[in-house]
Each structure stands twice: as C-alpha cells, then as structure tokens.
Amino acid sequence: MSNPEQLRYSKEHEWVSPVEDGVATVGITEFAANALGDVVYAQLPEVGSTVTAGEACGELESTKSVSDLYAPVSGEVTEINEDVVNDPSLVNSAPFEAGWLFKVRVTSEPDDLLSADEYAAHTAD
Amino acid sequence: MSSTDAPRLRRTPLDALHRSLGATMTDFAGWEMPLRYGSEREEHLAVRTRAGLFDLSHMGEITVTGPQAVALLNYALVGNIATVGPGRARYTMICRADGGILDDLIVYRTGEHEYLVVANASNAQAVLDALTERAAGFDAEVRDDRDAYALLAVQGPEALAVLKPLTDADLDGLKYYAALSGTVAGVPALIARTGYTGEDGFELFVAPGDAERLWQALTEAGAPAGLVPCGLSCRDTLRLEAGMPLYGNELSTALTPFDAGFGRVVKFDKEGDFVGREALLAAAERVAAEPSRVLVGLVAQGRRVPRAGYSVVADGKVIGEVTSGAPSPTLGKPIAMAYVDAAYAAPGTTGVAVDIRGSHEPYEVVALPFYKRQK
Structure with missing residues (x-):
C-alpha cells in the first residue's frame, strides 16, 4: 500500500492535499478504507459548513461498522464529492483519487499532520 | 514483545x-x-x-453415542430427535429449565445410535456441559469432538x-x-x-x-x-x-423459543420429559394469549444502516430493538431484524423508524426472510 508523497495525513487516517487557491481536498486513506471494508454510506459535511481540525464532521458506514469522519484541517466546506454520495464504493476502489470526500477553504491546520513516510510508520504499529 | x-x-x-x-x-x-x-x-x-x-x-462438534443416545437428546433438547432418520439432520434448540435458549443446534444422525451435535462456537462449552450433566442416568456417552x-x-x-x-x-x-x-x-x-x-x-x-x-x-x-x-x-x-437467527443477536437465554418466534422447534408431544418443558408450556400459552414483542424484518427507505441495539420507534415512543442490521447486497438497501411490539409487527406497517444515532430513519416492516432462493 503506498501513500502519495504529496499528501499529508492525520493520525485519524484522513489525507489532505496541498492547498491550491486556499482550498484543500480531503479524503480517507487506503489503510482506513481497507480497515472499514465496503463503504455503503457516506455522510459528508454540508457545503458552507465549518469544520474544525480533529473534530467529527461526518460518518462512513460499512457492512460491519460506522466510523466518524474527522476533519484534518479547519475551514469552510466548499464542495463535497457527489459521486461518492451516489457510489460510496469509490472510497474503497480509489481512496486517494475518485474517492475524495470534500474540499475545504483552509483557515488553519494543526501542526501535527504527518508526511507519507510518517503516516506509513504510524500505520505499521 | x-x-x-x-x-x-x-x-x-x-x-x-x-x-x-x-x-x-x-x-x-x-x-x-x-x-x-x-x-x-x-x-x-x-x-x-x-x-x-x-x-x-470454529463451530463446536459434540458426539453423542450409545443405546440411549436418542433418549438423552430427547430429554436434553426441545425437538423430537426420535423422528430423525439415519443420515438426516434437524435444526433444534437446547434450553434451560426456565425455558431460556442456551443455543440453537443442528443434530445429524450419523449412525443407528450415534449423533453429531453442532453448536455455535460461543456456546459450545455451555452446550457440552449441559449435555454432559443431562446425560446422568442415560446409557449414552457425550464426547467433546471440537478438536476432532x-x-x-x-x-x-x-x-x-x-x-x-x-x-x-x-x-x-x-x-x-x-x-x-x-x-x-x-x-x-x-x-x-x-x-x-x-x-x-x-x-x-x-x-x-x-x-x-x-x-x-x-x-x-x-x-x-x-x-x-x-x-x-x-x-x-x-x-x-435469509432470515436466519444468530445466537447472541436474535436468540439468548432471556428468550424462550416462543418469544423468538421459533416455537415450532419445541415438541411437547414427544415421549418423556425434557428440560424446560414446564416453562416452555407456560411460555407457549403466554405468547399465544398476548404476544409480547415479535421478531420482524425491517427494510430501509433511506441508506443509513441500523445496527444491533438501536431502538425502533413509532408514534413518539420506543416500540422495539434491532437485533441484527446490515446493508443488504441483494436488496441494495439496509435491512434489519428487530423485536417490535406486536401492534407494529404486521408486514406492511409503516410509520416505523430506527433511531440511528439520534436521527429517526424510516423503515418498513416486512415478513421474513428478505431473500428466498428460486428452486
């Protein structure tokens, strides 16, 4: 399993893209998707709502469980991935690409986001 | 380490x-x-x-042999094992003296005087202990074959x-x-x-x-x-x-087979006494007179998945509890089994919801099973 180098990662297994024009894309990692199993329902934050780093902002349901989705950064949600809402299995098939979850206009980010290597070490424990 | x-x-x-x-x-x-x-x-x-x-x-195998193997099983279990022919199998249950379900079982007749009892992994020891204890006085041997x-x-x-x-x-x-x-x-x-x-x-x-x-x-x-x-x-x-119960979800020691909707596995007309008989007769009468909660199927109208332990609500009050829930790959929507008050148990009942972490999601009551194969 390889974690893209250009992304940064939370210990709660979300990834966040480099900020472009103030906006970053957020998703969950392949590690998290594998741990969840088939995702069948994604409740994403509403566009226009404010999310806070480290706090729950939605949930992902799989066959066996439901997991909170944590915001890896703080800011205003500008877009959600409607494709994932309609077909949550994208989270399993392409967690770093077509399975992205939402975009956020970043107001602040925690200083403990992990690099790809650090995240790989975190999940190897 | x-x-x-x-x-x-x-x-x-x-x-x-x-x-x-x-x-x-x-x-x-x-x-x-x-x-x-x-x-x-x-x-x-x-x-x-x-x-x-x-x-x-992981399933728990227990072999019962001897001239009185069938007499022992008829005493220890609620079904009539005497009607199981050689080479046939029977779905049955083992109950406590108070009628509570200890486990659901499949009993295979593997010989003239030999039976293989298959218990759930979680209950195998309890079933083995109960059979061993109930075997006192019977010319039959109860053997732990879990490792065999x-x-x-x-x-x-x-x-x-x-x-x-x-x-x-x-x-x-x-x-x-x-x-x-x-x-x-x-x-x-x-x-x-x-x-x-x-x-x-x-x-x-x-x-x-x-x-x-x-x-x-x-x-x-x-x-x-x-x-x-x-x-x-x-x-x-x-x-x-397939609407099949899982011990620990739909079945437990707190329920008799009648409460769980499986009264048909209890055979009062078999020869001899059996453990739980008196309590089960009372349970059968009680449930026939005034059914308490009834095991039903629920099908979601939305996409959020009910889980075991979630409340079923209607008319502003809690009317039941989900025992098993999952997204159904065959139906393409969430389904659940739940015990609900008899007044809400009829298939087609609407206005029923499952409390999914605070949000009341609409569900419809349906007859079990959700899926039946075409033969």
Missing part, C-alpha cells in the same frame, strides 16, 4: 492459509477467523450467484457442480438437511447438505489434518465456476437476508 493477559485466541487448521490469501482476521467467539478476503459484498454476491468457500472450523473436526462449507447455486467431480458420494440423492459419509478429493468427510446462507450448499466435516488439502482441492475445482473464499462478514449478511 510484551506479554498480555488477554486470553489466547484459537486458530483453525487453515489459519496460515487465510493469512496467505490476505484475509482480514477478526476475533470471533474466542477464535481468530477470516472476516473477509477482499470485498465482503463481492463474497456475498458470489455465494448468491456462484459459489463461496468458508472455513467454519475442521469444517469447510461450499455454498451457492454452483456448490453441487463444484463438489460433484471430487466425490463418488451420491450428492444428487442427498437431500437438504441430510448427511452421508464419503470421500471428497481423497479426504474422508461427513458430507452434509446444510448451511447458513439461504443457498444450496454443503458442509464438510473432516479431520483437521486434511483441511488444507480439501480447501486447495475445492479452490481449484471451483475456480472455473467462480468460487471464491468467503469470510464471516458475508456469512452474517447472507444469513440475515
């Missing part, structure tokens, strides 16, 4: 094989079992449309075609809920036409040392038919769609 106080989990004879297949393992009833190998949805659909291969070696068997299951519409080339046993003549001794891929096996998926299929009881060879032979023989290894996750959604 640090030592821990956690009890050591048991592993099946196929443990290394599961890991080599990349299975996600899970703790289940004291065992480390494969939860899924890839997508549990794909595994589920494989069993519904083709075939799936399961390791069920590995159990593999081939389930799905292609199960017969997969198994047939591997055995000389007369599978076509083997009826549902029947079993015979034979050889499969050179491995001596008790071949049973039983399962927990709602599909046609077979369960193969074999020596633990033969399990891996049999698994490999079945994998190879099943490949052209699309057979895939299947974990406990899809086993649970398959049995839920």
Whole structure:
C-alpha cells in the first residue's frame, strides 16, 4: 500500500492535499478504507459548513461498522464529492483519487499532520 | 514483545492459509477467523450467484453415542430427535429449565445410535456441559469432538457442480438437511447438505489434518465456476437476508423459543420429559394469549444502516430493538431484524423508524426472510 508523497495525513487516517487557491481536498486513506471494508454510506459535511481540525464532521458506514469522519484541517466546506454520495464504493476502489470526500477553504491546520513516510510508520504499529 | 493477559485466541487448521490469501482476521467467539478476503459484498454476491468457500472450523462438534443416545437428546433438547432418520439432520434448540435458549443446534444422525451435535462456537462449552450433566442416568456417552473436526462449507447455486467431480458420494440423492459419509478429493468427510446462507450448499466435516488439502482441492475445482473464499462478514449478511437467527443477536437465554418466534422447534408431544418443558408450556400459552414483542424484518427507505441495539420507534415512543442490521447486497438497501411490539409487527406497517444515532430513519416492516432462493 503506498501513500502519495504529496499528501499529508492525520493520525485519524484522513489525507489532505496541498492547498491550491486556499482550498484543500480531503479524503480517507487506503489503510482506513481497507480497515472499514465496503463503504455503503457516506455522510459528508454540508457545503458552507465549518469544520474544525480533529473534530467529527461526518460518518462512513460499512457492512460491519460506522466510523466518524474527522476533519484534518479547519475551514469552510466548499464542495463535497457527489459521486461518492451516489457510489460510496469509490472510497474503497480509489481512496486517494475518485474517492475524495470534500474540499475545504483552509483557515488553519494543526501542526501535527504527518508526511507519507510518517503516516506509513504510524500505520505499521 | 510484551506479554498480555488477554486470553489466547484459537486458530483453525487453515489459519496460515487465510493469512496467505490476505484475509482480514477478526476475533470471533474466542477464535481468530477470516472476516473477509477482499470485498465482503463481492463474497456475498458470489455465494448468491456462484459459489463461496468458508472455513467454519470454529463451530463446536459434540458426539453423542450409545443405546440411549436418542433418549438423552430427547430429554436434553426441545425437538423430537426420535423422528430423525439415519443420515438426516434437524435444526433444534437446547434450553434451560426456565425455558431460556442456551443455543440453537443442528443434530445429524450419523449412525443407528450415534449423533453429531453442532453448536455455535460461543456456546459450545455451555452446550457440552449441559449435555454432559443431562446425560446422568442415560446409557449414552457425550464426547467433546471440537478438536476432532475442521469444517469447510461450499455454498451457492454452483456448490453441487463444484463438489460433484471430487466425490463418488451420491450428492444428487442427498437431500437438504441430510448427511452421508464419503470421500471428497481423497479426504474422508461427513458430507452434509446444510448451511447458513439461504443457498444450496454443503458442509464438510473432516479431520483437521486434511483441511488444507480439501480447501486447495475445492479452490481449484471451483475456480472455473467462480468460487471464491468467503469470510464471516458475508456469512452474517447472507444469513440475515435469509432470515436466519444468530445466537447472541436474535436468540439468548432471556428468550424462550416462543418469544423468538421459533416455537415450532419445541415438541411437547414427544415421549418423556425434557428440560424446560414446564416453562416452555407456560411460555407457549403466554405468547399465544398476548404476544409480547415479535421478531420482524425491517427494510430501509433511506441508506443509513441500523445496527444491533438501536431502538425502533413509532408514534413518539420506543416500540422495539434491532437485533441484527446490515446493508443488504441483494436488496441494495439496509435491512434489519428487530423485536417490535406486536401492534407494529404486521408486514406492511409503516410509520416505523430506527433511531440511528439520534436521527429517526424510516423503515418498513416486512415478513421474513428478505431473500428466498428460486428452486
């Protein structure tokens, strides 16, 4: 399993893209998707709502469980991935690409986001 | 490595094989079992449309033999085992004296005076203890055979075609809920036409040392038919769609078979007394006079998934509780089994909701099972 180098990662297994024009894309990692199993329902934050780093902002349901989705950064949600809402299995098939979850206009980010290597070490424990 | 106080989990004879297949393992009833190998949805659909291969070696086998084996079983269990012919099987339950369900079981008659009792892994010790205690005074032996068997299951519409080339046993003549001794891929096996998926299929009881060879032979023989290894996750959604109860979810010591809607397995007209008889007679009368809660099916109108323990609500009050819930791969929407007040139990009842973490999601009451195979 390889974690893209250009992304940064939370210990709660979300990834966040480099900020472009103030906006970053957020998703969950392949590690998290594998741990969840088939995702069948994604409740994403509403566009226009404010999310806070480290706090729950939605949930992902799989066959066996439901997991909170944590915001890896703080800011205003500008877009959600409607494709994932309609077909949550994208989270399993392409967690770093077509399975992205939402975009956020970043107001602040925690200083403990992990690099790809650090995240790989975190999940190897 | 640090030592821990956690009890050591048991592993099946196929443990290394599961890991080599990349299975996600899970703790289940004291065992480390494969939860899924890839997508549990794909595994589920494989069993519904083709075939799936399961390791069920955690199930608890108990052999009962002797001239009074049948008398003992009739005393210890709620069913009438005297009507089980040689080579046939019976779904039944074992209850406490107060009528509470200790476990649900399948009893195979494997000889004139020999029966194989298969208990749930979580209850195997309790069932063994109860049978042993109840055997006092009977000319019968109760033997713990949990380590004597590995159990593999081939389930799905292609199960017969997969198994047939591997055995000389007369599978076509083997009826549902029947079993015979034979050889499969050179491995001596008790071949049973039983399962927990709602599909046609077979369960193969074999020596633990033969399990891996049999698994490999079945994998190879099943490949052209699309057979895939299947974990406990899809086993649970398959049995839920088929409306089959799971001990610990739909069944417990707090319920009698009548409360659980399985009163039909209790046979009062059999010869002799049996453990729980008096309490079960009272339970039958009580439920007939005024049914308390009734086990029903629920189908979601939305997409949020109900889980065991969630409240069922209607008319502003709690009217029941979900016992099992999952997204149904076959129906394409969430389903659940739940105990609800009798007034809300009729199929077609609407206005019922499940409290999913504070949000009341609409559900419709339906008759069980959710899925029935076309024969």
